[in-house]
Amino acid sequence: MPQLKFNIRSDRNILKREVISQSLKKTDLFANLPSKELDLISSVCCLRKLKKNEILFLDNDYYTGFYCVAEGIVKIFKTDKEGKEKIIHIFHSGNTFAEVPVFENIDKIYNGEAKFPANATALMNSTKVILIPAIEFHNIIKQNSTICFNLLSSLSKRLKMLQSQLFDIKFQDVTKRIANFLLSEIENKKDIEKIYKRDAVNEINLDISKIDLAAYIGATLETLSRTFKKLQDSGLIQVKGRKLTVLDYKGLKSILN
Amino acid sequence: MPQLKFNIRSDRNILKREVISQSLKKTDLFANLPSKELDLISSVCCLRKLKKNEILFLDNDYYTGFYCVAEGIVKIFKTDKEGKEKIIHIFHSGNTFAEVPVFENIDKIYNGEAKFPANATALMNSTKVILIPAIEFHNIIKQNSTICFNLLSSLSKRLKMLQSQLFDIKFQDVTKRIANFLLSEIENKKDIEKIYKRDAVNEINLDISKIDLAAYIGATLETLSRTFKKLQDSGLIQVKGRKLTVLDYKGLKSILN
DNA sequence: CGTAACCTTGATTAAGATCAATTCTCGTGG
DNA sequence: CCACGAGAATTGATCTTAATCAAGGTTACG
Numbered sequence: 001m002p003q004l005k006f007n008i009r010s011d012r013n014i015l016k017r018e019v020i021s022q023s024l025k026k027t028d029l030f031a032n033l034p035s036k037e038l039d040l041i042s043s044v045c046c047l048r049k050l051k052k053n054e055i056l057f058l059d060n061d062y063y064t065g066f067y068c069v070a071e072g073i074v075k076i077f078k079t080d081k082e083g084k085e086k087i088i089h090i091f092h093s094g095n096t097f098a099e100v101p102v103f104e105n106i107d108k109i110y111n112g113e114a115k116f117p118a119n120a121t122a123l124m125n126s127t128k129v130i131l132i133p134a135i136e137f138h139n140i141i142k143q144n145s146t147i148c149f150n151l152l153s154s155l156s157k158r159l160k161m162l163q164s165q166l167f168d169i170k171f172q173d174v175t176k177r178i179a180n181f182l183l184s185e186i187e188n189k190k191d192i193e194k195i196y197k198r199d200a201v202n203e204i205n206l207d208i209s210k211i212d213l214a215a216y217i218g219a220t221l222e223t224l225s226r227t228f229k230k231l232q233d234s235g236l237i238q239v240k241g242r243k244l245t246v247l248d249y250k251g252l253k254s255i256l257n
Numbered sequence: 258m259p260q261l262k263f264n265i266r267s268d269r270n271i272l273k274r275e276v277i278s279q280s281l282k283k284t285d286l287f288a289n290l291p292s293k294e295l296d297l298i299s300s301v302c303c304l305r306k307l308k309k310n311e312i313l314f315l316d317n318d319y320y321t322g323f324y325c326v327a328e329g330i331v332k333i334f335k336t337d338k339e340g341k342e343k344i345i346h347i348f349h350s351g352n353t354f355a356e357v358p359v360f361e362n363i364d365k366i367y368n369g370e371a372k373f374p375a376n377a378t379a380l381m382n383s384t385k386v387i388l389i390p391a392i393e394f395h396n397i398i399k400q401n402s403t404i405c406f407n408l409l410s411s412l413s414k415r416l417k418m419l420q421s422q423l424f425d426i427k428f429q430d431v432t433k434r435i436a437n438f439l440l441s442e443i444e445n446k447k448d449i450e451k452i453y454k455r456d457a458v459n460e461i462n463l464d465i466s467k468i469d470l471a472a473y474i475g476a477t478l479e480t481l482s483r484t485f486k487k488l489q490d491s492g493l494i495q496v497k498g499r500k501l502t503v504l505d506y507k508g509l510k511s512i513l514n
Numbered sequence: 515c516g517t518a519a520c521c522t523t524g525a526t527t528a529a530g531a532t533c534a535a536t537t538c539t540c541g542t543g544g
Numbered sequence: 545c546c547a548c549g550a551g552a553a554t555t556g557a558t559c560t561t562a563a564t565c566a567a568g569g570t571t572a573c574g
Contacts, residue, residue: 103413148405156360
């Protein structure tokens with residue numbers, strides 16, 4: 001009964017595509033995109049499931065397109081000549097990453113010369129990512145100014161974020177960077193109103209290890225640990241494993257300047 | 258003779274607009290833009306001349322639009338609570354800056370709520386900048402996908418640059434950052450083929466003070482000075498005032514790893 | 515030719531990295 | 545359900561890099 005088999009596959013594809021378009025809708029890039037365009041894009045995407053520490057792509061792999069995290073966490077990193085890992089970024093569900101090459105050198109992509117600039121692995125089991133193939137995507141946005149505009153706005157936000165990160169790392173010490181991290185996590189929570197998740201607004205549940213957090217903040221694990229202790233001793237926060245509680249929001253804010 | 262006077266003004270405007278469109282053409286953003294669109298944009302721009310250290314805008318000034326450096330150098334910086342200057346970026350002729358707000362929060366601009374995020378002053382006498390007013394610009398690009406695409410590619414390049422800067426400052430020491438700076442200056446020169454300017458390809462003529470260079474690299478003046486000395490002593494470069502000569506390109510490159 | 519800005523060099527200090535030794539935690543298999 | 549082993553985290557001691565402080569020297573320009 002090949003007919004039946006075909007139907008099952010087809011259903012599965014429809015389901016998959018539904019997952020894809022639902023996930024894409026949650027990104028900056030594709031939010032408020034008419035569903036017609038969203039479907040069009042979803043139709044060319046692939047979903048991939050990753051185990052913890054599974055490699056998504058490696059530095060110098062041929063670039064095929066960019067990704068969206070549908071579920072879980074993805075870490076972008078390089079390794080230096082001693083094999084030490086340098087974390088560049090950590091992406092959560094709803095983030096897109098590796099978009100830059102699409103706009104930067106589309107010719108190279110057409111010629112199959114573009115490479116990924118870093119490594120990517122999953123930080124959690126059953127991390128799901130969506131591949132948005134560069135060339136197909138490019139063809140779609142060529143004719144669609146809404147997407148272009150969204151892209152511009154999304155890239156601008158990323159640009160702004162990077163600029164402030166650069167400023168922080170250049171001019172703020174580790175304590176300030178950590179305070180900043182904590183405060184913006186809390187702010188984020190207020191925004192997204194994760195309150196339904198039953199954890200208080202002043203609580204942060206780290207979904208990454210402290211090693212990764214340290215690398216993300218631009219410090220070593222030891223320094224992070226010591227700084228947490230210092231902040232805890234002065235009554236500003238409480239650290240219990242991966243649960244961080246901000247006890248004194250204003251006090252924490254005041255150390256930023 | 259009001260008629261004559263009017264003609265003079267008009268001629269001056271045409272001249273001005275010519276300067277503007279010539280300058281815009283040299284930017285990433287507006288390169289390879291059909292002259293029709295270029296003229297359209299030029300028609301809404303203003304040219305402004307600045308003396309050395311003259312302020313272009315200040316942190317928290319109302320945002321009106323973004324700028325293009327037509328001539329000279331512009332410094333973007335913040336000041337901390339002790340009044341110390343933190344240089345964020347230095348822009349040369351052909352660079353555009355402060356574009357982010359245009360795409361990021363156009364509504365705020367319409368409502369007159371957007372602010373500049375930092376200060377900007379000229380670093381040279383007779384620095385010329387072109388203001389591209391946000392709202393007019395926005396109206397023009399809404400209908401023009403070529404410009405959108407250029408913008409995307411230009412922002413992507415900026416994004417990539419920032420990412421690599423962030424990586425450098427996080428993971429490379431001052432010596433490596435300086436080596437990197439020297440090497441990419443040389444590379445730039447090779448690209449733009451400034452050879453007609455009669456200075457050898459391995460020479461870099463700093464157009465900014467070493468204080469500003471230090472800040473740009475993310476170090477202090479003293480450290481910069483010492484590092485230059487170290488590199489000079491090991492025969493890799495020669496420093497004579499603001500003239501830097503790379504004596505051993507490969508050797509310099511090898512210290513990057 | 516004198517003054518201010520620019521740059522260099524030296525001495526000291528501080529932040530954070532590195533190295534090293536434990537302790538804690540949690541998942542897995544017996 | 546316990547034990548054990550690995551990875552995660554803490555804590556301490558030491559070292560390195562680059563900032564800070566301080567004092568001269570150089571250059572450029574009115």
